[in-house]
Amino acid sequence: MSAPRLASTLPTNPDVIVIGAGAAGIAATKRLRKEGLSVIALEAGARVGGRAWTDRDAFGVPVDMGCSWLSGLDRNSVGKIARKRGFSLVSHTHAETDLFRGGARATAQDHADYAKAAKAIAKAMNRAGRKGLDVPARDVVPAGLPWAGAVQAWLGPMDYGVEFDGISTLEDWNGSSDQPSAFVGEGLGSVVAREAKGLPIRLNAAVTGIDWSGEGVRVETAEGTLRARACIVTVSTGVLAAGGLRFTPDLSAERMEAIHAVPMGLLMKVPMLFDGARLGLGENNWVTYWVPDELPMRACYFIAWPCGADYLFGNIGGALGWELSREKPEAAVDFALEELVKLVGSDARKRFVKGVRTDWANDPFVRGAYSCVRPGHAGVRETLGAPLADRVFFAGEACSPDYPALVNGAWDSGRRAARRVAKTLAGAGG
Ligand SMILES: Cc1cc2nc3c(=O)[nH]c(=O)nc-3n(C[C@H](O)[C@H](O)[C@H](O)COP(=O)(O)OP(=O)(O)OC[C@H]3O[C@@H](n4cnc5c(N)ncnc54)[C@H](O)[C@@H]3O)c2cc1C
Known part of the structure; x- marks a missing residue:
């Protein structure tokens, strides 16, 4: 399966900018379009999918370098998409x-x-x-x-x-329970990447900073600054903890503490x-x-x-x-x-x-495999997912209260954040 063809024209002054085109970013971008909002996703890497990545070059067959296991299949949103799109699910429940x-x-x-x-x-x-x-x-x-x-x-x-x-x-x-479970014959990364087809995503577009000091947001990249009414940040806690995105004004001490309480495992x-x-x-x-x-x-x-x-x-x-x-x-x-x-x-x-x-x-745009809450800090993911001033929203596996660390948790969090943004912007007279 080749890389998905992305939208060829991108909006210049979108309603919303999504930062990152992994599972959460793709889900958010899709949902925002469904809500009738204009959106652009900026992805630092040269491909979509982030930690959902099926490689075909190393061995000439699909190999999942990131997520590979669909867990809790009965309630797994990415599993549902895989089924709907006709991917082959190989049961791993009774391995x-x-x-x-x-x-x-x-x-x-x-x-x-x-x-x-x-x-x-x-x-x-x-x-x-x-x-x-x-x-x-x-x-x-x-x-x-x-x-x-x-x-x-x-x-x-x-x-x-x-x-x-x-x-x-x-x-x-x-x-939650991790069974029933399955692998995807064509690769789980392929399922996520397929969903990016036709979406307004710009690759090789690393965001360096987010200025939320005035009205709306100004999102800075090496090629210039984009303005929008709101943004959704989907980067990992590894990237946030390392200061990979500069926030103006700075993130609060409470939020920084929350980020450090959910470091990346490997x-x-x-x-x-x-x-x-x-x-x-x-x-x-x-x-x-x-x-x-x-x-x-x-x-x-x-x-x-x-x-x-x-x-x-x-x-x-x-x-x-x-x-x-x-x-x-x-x-x-x-x-x-x-x-x-x-x-x-x-x-x-x-x-x-x-x-x-x-x-x-x-990988400077990931810095680990997935997030893990330090003992003594259960419940802190809620703080991670809380928006800033109704214009900077957060999504990604680390913000998922029910399926943290998982690709379906990331997907659901992206959709949830997009719905929240749409509601907020509608309430603000958009
Ligand atoms: C080895 C491994 C095995 C795994 N196994 C499983 C599994 O079996 N089952 C399962 O359900 N989950 C598994 N996971 C976890 C799952 O892959 C992740 O939870 C999920 O893919 C995360 O999606 P996300 O959108 O939250 O983050 P990401 O996929 O990290 O997406 C964020 C995106 O933001 C981009 N980005 C970062 N910084 C910037 C910036 N400054 N500007 C613009 N873009 C930026 C990144 O390049 C990335 O594409 C595994 C992960 C790994 C690494």
Whole structure:
């Protein structure tokens, strides 16, 4: 699937400027047009989609470098779009686990212990969340579970993108169920990019500042200043925390505190192409192994042959992800391959064709993978989503109260912000 054809003429003095054309920006732009408002989206990068990105160049087949998993499919807005547009959804709801310990297949007892640890940790976290306790998940892990390390490695670095002591029990409790789930054969990034077709989006147009001191907003780019009645900011908390957008007047101390309370976690993906060998791993299976219950966790777990493709995804997150992001790309690929060889033997090295790693940590327009609320700050996402003076609005996964960190949360937040803008401008006599 080629890049979507965008609108060829762009409004010069739009009602609304959307900053960023990821899932939230695309959803907001579409909705604003439906509301009858003129709009332009300014995107710093050379493509649409942001963290929803299906690459076809690395392996010659679709590979999702950002989001790939549609979770909570029954209520997932992006899943609904994928279905409506005829994309192929490949169920991942009952995926099995290839489990290893000490370089050998896990025994039946190991499987039972792993399941027991997963259940006990989920139960302890839920109990804390239900009581309103906003503490690090690590604090409630029951003692004496031999597979506690593996469960925390998946949930911490590879799911939330942080070590297990960086997860808030209350924030986790407020989250929703992730099943049923599915991959998209053509790539989840393709679903999001497809929605940009015909939209007024300008690429390679980084916004440097937003002046909201007078009437309306003045949005500054390297090529000049655009004026509008309102804008919607969809950039990540990583970009906001790094001062990637200059606000005039400055953002309040309370809002800056909120931004820093929802920093970016990191999941680095390491897609690895093989020559068709399956290495004894089942298609779409989780591949997990025993690790000690110590922080920071050094592990790379895999998803094998998603949608039947000839590559598997290595997943490296949290502290190790940031560490490897400071090194050459080969370091992450070597680490992932070595971990795989320990599990399935040297055949993995012989049948390996090539590997790449994602670089969200070093992308100045993202700076991480997705947001994660620090323990002690549950509920702070509401502050992030609150508008400034009825003319600067915020959207993006970090502002999503119900599906934070997820592509559908980003999508819904964009639509919500657009509706809010339309209502506000209508009320102001527009
Ligand atoms: C490795 C990885 C795995 C993931 N896995 C999943 C998954 O399986 N399932 C799931 O649901 N979600 C997953 N996610 C999360 C999901 O991809 C994101 O939550 C979602 O795509 C975020 O969309 P957004 O619009 O909020 O932000 P973004 O996609 O970051 O969009 C913001 C846009 O703003 C642009 N921008 C930044 N600064 C400026 C500027 N100054 N001027 C103009 N433009 C600017 C950026 O280039 C970007 O395109 C994953 C993410 C990553 C990175």
